[in-house]
Amino acid sequence: MDQGVTTRRNGALLVVGDVITDVVARHRGPLAAGTDTVASIRTLPGGAGANVACWAAHAGCADVRLLGRVGADTAAWHERELLAAGVQPRLVVDPEAASGTVICLVDTGAAAERTFLTDSGASLRLEPDDWSDALLDGVARLHLSGYLLFTEPSRALARTALAAARAREVPVSLDPASAGFLTRLGVDRFLAFAEELDVLLPSRDEACLLTGLPDPADAAAKLSRLVPLVVAKAGADGALVARSGAAPTRIPASPAVPRDTTGAGDAFTGAFLAALLAGADPQEAAAQGCRAGARAVGRVGARPPIPGSGA
Numbered sequence: 001m002d003q004g005v006t007t008r009r010n011g012a013l014l015v016v017g018d019v020i021t022d023v024v025a026r027h028r029g030p031l032a033a034g035t036d037t038v039a040s041i042r043t044l045p046g047g048a049g050a051n052v053a054c055w056a057a058h059a060g061c062a063d064v065r066l067l068g069r070v071g072a073d074t075a076a077w078h079e080r081e082l083l084a085a086g087v088q089p090r091l092v093v094d095p096e097a098a099s100g101t102v103i104c105l106v107d108t109g110a111a112a113e114r115t116f117l118t119d120s121g122a123s124l125r126l127e128p129d130d131w132s133d134a135l136l137d138g139v140a141r142l143h144l145s146g147y148l149l150f151t152e153p154s155r156a157l158a159r160t161a162l163a164a165a166r167a168r169e170v171p172v173s174l175d176p177a178s179a180g181f182l183t184r185l186g187v188d189r190f191l192a193f194a195e196e197l198d199v200l201l202p203s204r205d206e207a208c209l210l211t212g213l214p215d216p217a218d219a220a221a222k223l224s225r226l227v228p229l230v231v232a233k234a235g236a237d238g239a240l241v242a243r244s245g246a247a248p249t250r251i252p253a254s255p256a257v258p259r260d261t262t263g264a265g266d267a268f269t270g271a272f273l274a275a276l277l278a279g280a281d282p283q284e285a286a287a288q289g290c291r292a293g294a295r296a297v298g299r300v301g302a303r304p305p306i307p308g309s310g311a
Contacts, residue, residue, distance in 0.1 A: 011140020012063035013056050013273055016161055017049015018123035018147045019068035019078050019091065020100040024262065024301060028108045044301040045081040046102060047123060048177055049145035051263045051302045055270025055292055057086035058304035061277055066090065067135060071098035071122045084306045092130045094122035104262050106300075114262050120151070127153040128160045135161075142170050143273055146177030149193060150185055162196055173199035175269050176206045183209070191226060200227040201269050204234040216240060220248045231272065231286055233265050233293070239286045251286040254294035263302025267292040 027039040053066040069092040070078050078099065082089040100123035105115040124147060136142070142165045148158040165172045174197050176182055182190055187210055194200055200223060202210065207219035207230070216232055217240055224230040224242035232240040235253070242248035271292030275285035295304070 011277065012065055012138050013053070013061050013141050013143065013277060014065045014067070014135060014139045015049050015053040015056070015143045015145070016067045016126070016148065016158070017052070017143075017145025018047040018100060018120070019045075019050045019066070019070050019082075019089075020047030020102050020120075020123055021074055021078075022046035022102050022104055022262070022302060024104045024106060024260065026106045026108050026260065026300065031105070042300065044303065045078060046104075046263065046302045047100065047145075048147055048175065048266050049143075050078075050082065050087075051266035052143060052145070052175070052270040052273070053087045054082070054085040054303045055263075055267045055296070056274040057270075059271040059274035059288065059292060061274040063138070064088065065135070065139070067126070067130065068092070069094055069122045069124075069126045069130065070100075074099040081303075081306075085303065086307065090135070092126065094125055097122040097125055099123070104260075106260050106262065108259070114260070120147070124148070124151040124154045126157045128156050131157055131160050131164070133164045136164055136168055136170055139165075139170055140277060141273060142172045143269070144172065144174045146175050147181070149190065150178075150181045155193075158193070162193075166196060171198040173197065173201060173269075173273065175201045175265065176203070176210070179203070179205045179209050182206060194223075194227055197227045199229045199231070201231050201233065201265075201272070203265055204232055204237070204240075207232045207240075217242075217248050217250075221245055224248075229282055231282065231289070233268050233289075235261075235264070235293075238290055239268070241282050241286050243282070249283055251283060251290055254291045256294035256297045258297040260300045261297050264293045264296045266302060267296035267304070 100121035220242040238253040240248040268289035272289035
């Protein structure tokens with residue numbers, strides 16, 4: 001059985017990962033060093049793990065659960081936002097650290113490219129004591145945010161969750177999350193963890209970094225010899241679906257007018273996993289991921305609209 005594709009129908013998606021407060025500053029053109037740059041600034045809920053969960057619920061997954069860690073300063077707000085998005089949160093309130101915060105600098109030019117300033121705060125202080133095997137009850141898929149691998153406590157939690165899922169034959173997916181953090185962690189350490197995964201969802205740049213290959217298609221194919229199903233997200237170039245070392249299938253991007261690319265990869269991942277849970281094959285799931293990514297870049301912020309909000 002290919003666990004990366006085959007899923008127990010009607011089961012839940014459990015996401016383990018970061019819950020973050022995003023401060024999104026949209027500016028046009030280069031930042032003016034040493035003086036003011038005019039920007040539109042909003043404070044929004046974010047975090048790669050939380051974003052994936054919200055987009056999965058938005059894509060129609062009826063039972064999405066999230067394990068994350070937040071500070072007491074914003075715990076109630078984050079819980080309300082997740083519940084409104086259709087996600088069942090289990091938020092551990094950190095007794096010492098504030099919630100993680102990311103400042104997203106978004107150039108409002110044609111590409112809507114963004115730069116992140118990250119204070120992980122409580123989000124990467126998840127630890128094995130925050131885990132219970134009962135979290136997997138009724139779960140058909142486990143998704144891990146790659147940010148978990150970038151501190152020792154949350155890396156230990158990720159190993160614990162992965163081992164518990166393997167014991168129950170629950171397929172596990174992971175998004176590497178950040179090329180910059182991957183470089184700091186070390187490619188070999190990441191790949192050693194990835195050997196136990198069923199699905200890997202890197203960006204194009206992350207796939208190339210993990211393999212040392214310049215061509216994303218070659219990189220995706222090589223990674224799929226380690227992880228059975230690899231889906232490399234390529235932004236405006238769509239996605240690449242590679243299985244068991246074979247040449248990848250190219251999935252075209254959906255048309256989009258970008259306003260803010262923050263969270264586009266998370267939108268892809270959430271919709272992709274929701275489609276797999278609904279019985280889609282990886283190519284159709286990736287096409288649904290591309291459509292969600294296109295919707296995400298047309299919005300400010302990393303989350304889908306709240307049902308009934310009119311946003």
